[in-house]
Amino acid sequence: MESILVAKNLSKTYQMGEVTVSALRDVNFEIYDGEFVVVLGPSGSGKSTMLNMIGGMDQASEGEIYFRGKALHNATDKTLTQFRRNAIGFVFQFYNLIPNLTAYENVKLSVELSKDPLDIEMVLNEVELLDRSDHFPSQLSGGQQQRVAIARAIAKNPDILLCDEPTGALDFSTGLSVLNLLKKFNKTYKKTVVIITHNAGIGKIGDRVFYIKDGQIEKVVVNDKPLAPEEVTW
Numbered sequence: 001m002e003s004i005l006v007a008k009n010l011s012k013t014y015q016m017g018e019v020t021v022s023a024l025r026d027v028n029f030e031i032y033d034g035e036f037v038v039v040l041g042p043s044g045s046g047k048s049t050m051l052n053m054i055g056g057m058d059q060a061s062e063g064e065i066y067f068r069g070k071a072l073h074n075a076t077d078k079t080l081t082q083f084r085r086n087a088i089g090f091v092f093q094f095y096n097l098i099p100n101l102t103a104y105e106n107v108k109l110s111v112e113l114s115k116d117p118l119d120i121e122m123v124l125n126e127v128e129l130l131d132r133s134d135h136f137p138s139q140l141s142g143g144q145q146q147r148v149a150i151a152r153a154i155a156k157n158p159d160i161l162l163c164d165e166p167t168g169a170l171d172f173s174t175g176l177s178v179l180n181l182l183k184k185f186n187k188t189y190k191k192t193v194v195i196i197t198h199n200a201g202i203g204k205i206g207d208r209v210f211y212i213k214d215g216q217i218e219k220v221v222v223n224d225k226p227l228a229p230e231e232v233t234w
């Protein structure tokens with residue numbers, strides 16, 4: 001399988017006055033094109049820091065990171081902006097929709113600068129919200145807002161969908177439908193999905209699970225038979 005992202009000896013430290021916090025310590029990993037990766041770890045283990053490095057939102061203190069062979073660790077701001085715009089779709093725990101834009105407009109705004117976006121109505125239909133296109137976020141349930149947020153990320157037609165606790169604010173069955181959508185995107189478009197979570201049950205749906213602890217990858221587990229979201233509980 002072809003690598004889409006490679007990290008070598010990646011470290012991230014934050015200087016807080018006299019104290020140095022090591023959020024990531026000498027981490028090595030590879031993510032393959034089209035796979036579904038779950039990054040599992042407790043609070044404070046470094047998951048978000050890792051996601052920020054993968055998504056080009058923050059730069060490492062040390063080490064190297066490559067997207068399709070192109071270095072991100074020493075890239076200019078302009079290159080990183082292009083990378084985020086075209087290669088990455090983000091899904092956050094609390095949706096981050098723009099409140100005074102409708103569902104349709106939220107998606108439209110995100111694709112405006114994309115190179116090769118998908119049809120907005122088609123994507124809203126895929127997340128089963130076409131009939132809610134003209135509704136504002138405050139008129140939608142949490143699960144529906146998250147589906148708009150997923151539509152917004154998918155419509156950019158990114159290479160990698162990065163999801164930070166995408167089910168964290170949702171009840172179980174709503175969370176399930178969100179995970180099903182992410183799986184569908186992964187399978188239908190053969191796109192890479194990376195989910196970070198502290199929820200061990202979700203690990204079972206991934207092709208691989210990265211267990212992260214104290215800023216390091218403790219182990220990587222390959223699921224020979226990843227489960228469907230309906231088959232797991234959390």
Ligand SMILES: Nc1ncnc2c1ncn2[C@@H]1O[C@H](COP(=O)(O)OP(=O)(O)OP(=O)(O)O)[C@@H](O)[C@H]1O
Nearest residue numbers: 014021022023041042043044045046047048049050
């Ligand atoms: N901007 C920052 N400044 C200082 N320390 C930070 C910053 N961001 C993260 N850290 C520290 O880095 C470590 C890893 O944090 P990170 O947010 O990556 O963990 P996490 O696994 O995503 O946690 P959570 O599940 O609670 O979101 C923590 O000790 C955290 O306090």
